[in-house]
Amino acid sequence: MSLYIEPIERLSEQFRRLPGVGKKSAVRMAFAVLELSSDDAKAFADAIIDAKSSVHMCSVCGNMTDGDVCAICADEERDRSVICVVEDSRDVVALERVREYNGLYHVLGGVISPMAGKSPSDLTIDMLLRRVADGTVREVIIATNPNVEGETTAMYISKLITPLGVKTSRLAYGIPVGGDLEYADEVTLNRALEGRREI
């Protein structure tokens, strides 16, 4: 027998799918939803459906967008000769927060990881190579996370780009090794950008 009535159990299970939410937190969240007004509960449900249906990959860089091309790719002021390659859209936000980098991005959608069943063909590497091949790109900064999978992916991409006559660089190890780009502070990220080295 379950402890709570079925609609509450079912809603708790949904909250438990979210990162960092345990059993007790999930139940508290379900009860919090019951305390919302009907309009607010509907707004919550709609926000889930809307985000899921309207957000997709930018057709140029793989970043998340609700338009055809993301705001960064569409921005005429950005330096189109540099592309910074990151694992996911949250890393773009982390780097944008520094307000130092004015180039474009390329979002891989993950890293090469045999453990997680991710091979190069699951990432947007082909899209990246097509962008690099068009002649305007001078440098590709590979800002994958500083861990085994991130390094492997950086080396893999670098080996494909270098023959095209485009410089590849890697963020400096200002980022704590084994850490997560998303949680790095602005100063550390800025140092890492300044100290980037050619691969």
Added chain:
Amino acid sequence: MSLYIEPIERLSEQFRRLPGVGKKSAVRMAFAVLELSSDDAKAFADAIIDAKSSVHMCSVCGNMTDGDVCAICADEERDRSVICVVEDSRDVVALERVREYNGLYHVLGGVISPMAGKSPSDLTIDMLLRRVADGTVREVIIATNPNVEGETTAMYISKLITPLGVKTSRLAYGIPVGGDLEYADEVTLNRALEGRREI
């Protein structure tokens, strides 16, 4: 300028309304929703709407139910001569987990708290008095939380019930003072039930 695109910002804001969810966690949760399949995202949204629309107060005891009368009130095996009064439905679950108590419950829907603008008329006290007046009830155990508001509410209810010739008791102070009933362990709750004293 917001850091994330609008649908993600909007979904994050919804998650931030939940207890214990900060800004970063909310963003992580929003991104986790984007990684769900469309069917799973729909199931999540539906669970919110369903819980909000199907869950309401038991017409007898004020507990949460998706039927007319909650499972405990409907259960013929329960001892109808004892009513345990609690603040909310989660407290019912906490006490049910002990598997010692076989009486009925009454869910107040809060406690008397001038600070939070809750007066006795905002609680289900009238419903409780009607239940007690019908003659089958022998004892009312007042299991509000052991803090100032909980004690005040217990005294208030006790003063209304004692003239009706029904015994009122309070959970023993096995529960840590200032604590929250919902987080008490089974053994502590059991001690508290056994050691209840007449008011």
